[in-house]
Amino acid sequence: MDDLGLLSSGLLVVATDVERTTGIRLVLTPWDDPAEGVAALLHTDTERPTHAVWETIGLLGPGAGLALHPPRAHPTGLASPYGDLSALDTAHDVADVAQQVTQMVLWENGSDPTWPPCPDHGGVHPLRPRLDTPGWDGQERPDRPVASVRWTCPSGGGSVPVGALAP
Numbered sequence: 001m002d003d004l005g006l007l008s009s010g011l012l013v014v015a016t017d018v019e020r021t022t023g024i025r026l027v028l029t030p031w032d033d034p035a036e037g038v039a040a041l042l043h044t045d046t047e048r049p050t051h052a053v054w055e056t057i058g059l060l061g062p063g064a065g066l067a068l069h070p071p072r073a074h075p076t077g078l079a080s081p082y083g084d085l086s087a088l089d090t091a092h093d094v095a096d097v098a099q100q101v102t103q104m105v106l107w108e109n110g111s112d113p114t115w116p117p118c119p120d121h122g123g124v125h126p127l128r129p130r131l132d133t134p135g136w137d138g139q140e141r142p143d144r145p146v147a148s149v150r151w152t153c154p155s156g157g158g159s160v161p162v163g164a165l166a167p
């Protein structure tokens with residue numbers, strides 16, 4: 001899959017969480033600027049981006065999209081017990097940027113920007129996207145452990161897969 005395919009696949013999953021819980025629709029615009037390390041811009045479907053920004057504060061002006069790096073290059077031939085992590089690594093990065101855009105839009109609209117609120121701690125802090133690689137004990141086994149990107153409590157509470165946030 002090419003870079004844009006990986007980024008779009010990542011957005012597809014996290015965008016369902018965003019829309020289902022906030023009504024905000026996020027889209028991706030291809031933005032080919034390798035010199036600046038930009039592969040695409042993430043923004044709401046009402047925005048027509050004219051420039052890339054790296055900080056959410058930059059989204060306050062019109063025509064801004066939050067920059068997404070191209071997917072990280074994984075050295076070929078590097079064995080991972082979880083298989084190829086390129087898609088999950090990218091999904092993690094896209095979820096992180098999608099969270100930033102969503103929080104900014106909520107704040108702009110006068111809503112609570114703590115998104116997604118942690119259910120274990122009364123919504124006092126947001127969950128954070130985390131690449132979860134459980135069960136690897138360093139031994140090669142026929143049953144490969146399954147990695148996933150999860151919304152995770154940063155204070156040691158629970159987690160839920162990205163794409164499966166409760167409405």
Ligand SMILES: [Zn+2]
Pocket residue numbers: 118119120121125153154155156157
């Ligand atoms: Zn928590």
